[in-house]
Structure formats: structure tokens, C-alpha cells
Amino acid sequence: MGRNRVQSASELSxxxxxxxSYNLFQFCGHTWVLANTIARFLTFGEDAIADTFYAVGFVMSLCQLLSILELFHIADGIEKARLLPRFVQVMEKNLLLIMLIMLEEVQSKPVVSVQLFLWNILDLLRYPHELLCVMDKPSIAMLWTRYTLWxxxxxxSVANEGASVTVWQLLQERKHHLEKWNKKKRK
Structure with missing residues (x-):
């Protein structure tokens, strides 16, 4: 009986x-992305927008890729949350990031910088709260902030994601019409 209790305690530990560690990593990663984005904007102004994704995209993508683990956390009972809403949120962000990685012409658009800013603010509302809960020291101020400002x-963020898709579609339409025009002109 004592051995099972020790094994259970070590598993719990x-x-x-x-x-x-997971929540701390996510907090640090999103803090780095947000701080880097803000510092670049304050240093270079609007010129920073053109290569913000290039500067922070790898860390943002890494944090977002690792967020898939949250689905396993919920399924395993490590985290108390509803699986379907989290699944939708995680997959939506991952698909948009994959789209951004594939479409280099969109990466320099202001809408991308705004989206990265919003995503990181949202995550910086979330992960400190999660860390406090893991340490069994929940804060009512952090709870209120997370669930109110969120x-x-x-x-x-969702409105901006719709704008990102619209910008991408408009760029594709522009490309199609310009190619069509160039083909007509060559004939």
C-alpha cells in the first residue's frame, strides 16, 4: 500500500x-513574441510591420504547435476544460499560421502584425492564470482579468482573422486577374 502511495505521489509530482513547465514555456514564448513585436514597432515604426512575422514567426509557430498538447492535457484530465472549444481554437490558429508560412506575400501585411499582437495578448492573459492555478495560488484579480479582457x-482577434482570410483572397484574386491581363496583352 505504501509503495502505491509513493508511486501515485511521484506520478502526481x-x-x-x-x-x-508547459505553462511557463508558453508564457515565456508568448512574452518574447509580444515584447519583440512591440520593441520592433517602437524602434522601427511602421517599417517593422513588413518583417514582423519573419522576426517572431518561428517562436510563435513553435508555441502554437506545442499548444496541440493542450488537447491531450484535457483528454488526460491534467487540465480541466472542454475539449471541443479548445480543439477549435488550437486548430484555427495552427491552420492560420500554416497559411501564413505558405503565403509569404501575406506575411508583410499589417493585419498579420495585428493578429500576432492580439494572439499574444490573449495568451498572456491565459498562461499566468494557469501557472497560478497549477501552484494552487489562484488570484481573483488574474481570474477576473483573464475572463473579462479575454x-x-x-x-x-476573430474579426482580424476574417480580415486575414479576406486579404489573402483579395491577393489571390489580384494575382489571377493580373496574370490573365498579362496573357491577353502578350497575344
Whole structure:
């Protein structure tokens, strides 16, 4: 009986260390992306927008790729959340990032910088709260901030994602019409 209790305690400790490390990594990664984005904008002004994704895209993509683990956290019971909404959020961000990686012409658009800014603000509202909960020291101020500021920021983020898709579609349409025009002109 004592051996099972020790094994259970070590398993609990491993899970606690793992989930704390995961949330800390995400917090640090999103802090780095946000700080880098803001510092670049303050230093270079609007010129920073053109290569913001180039500067922070790898770390942002890494954090977002690792967020797939959250689906396993929920399924395994490490994290208490609903799976379907998290699945939609994680996959939506991952698909948009894949699209951004594939479409280099979109990476320099202001809408991308705005989206990265909003995503990182949202995650910086979330991960400190998760860290405090893992440490069993929840803060009512952090809880209120996370679940109150999250609403308008999420709405802005979703509206901006729709704008990102629209910009991409308009660029594709532009490319198609210009190619069509060039083919007509050559004939």
C-alpha cells in the first residue's frame, strides 16, 4: 500500500512539474513574441510591420504547435476544460499560421502584425492564470482579468482573422486577374 502511495505521489509530482513547465514555456514564448513585436514597432515604426512575422514567426509557430498538447492535457484530465472549444481554437490558429508560412506575400501585411499582437495578448492573459492555478495560488484579480479582457480581445482577434482570410483572397484574386491581363496583352 505504501509503495502505491509513493508511486501515485511521484506520478502526481511529474504531472505537476510537466504542466507547470508547459505553462511557463508558453508564457515565456508568448512574452518574447509580444515584447519583440512591440520593441520592433517602437524602434522601427511602421517599417517593422513588413518583417514582423519573419522576426517572431518561428517562436510563435513553435508555441502554437506545442499548444496541440493542450488537447491531450484535457483528454488526460491534467487540465480541466472542454475539449471541443479548445480543439477549435488550437486548430484555427495552427491552420492560420500554416497559411501564413505558405503565403509569404501575406506575411508583410499589417493585419498579420495585428493578429500576432492580439494572439499574444490573449495568451498572456491565459498562461499566468494557469501557472497560478497549477501552484494552487489562484488570484481573483488574474481570474477576473483573464475572463473579462479575454472577451473583447477574442472578438477583435476573430474579426482580424476574417480580415486575414479576406486579404489573402483579395491577393489571390489580384494575382489571377493580373496574370490573365498579362496573357491577353502578350497575344
Amino acid at each position: 511529474f504531472r505537476l512539474v510537466y504542466i507547470f 472577451i473583447p480581445l477574442y472578438i477583435l
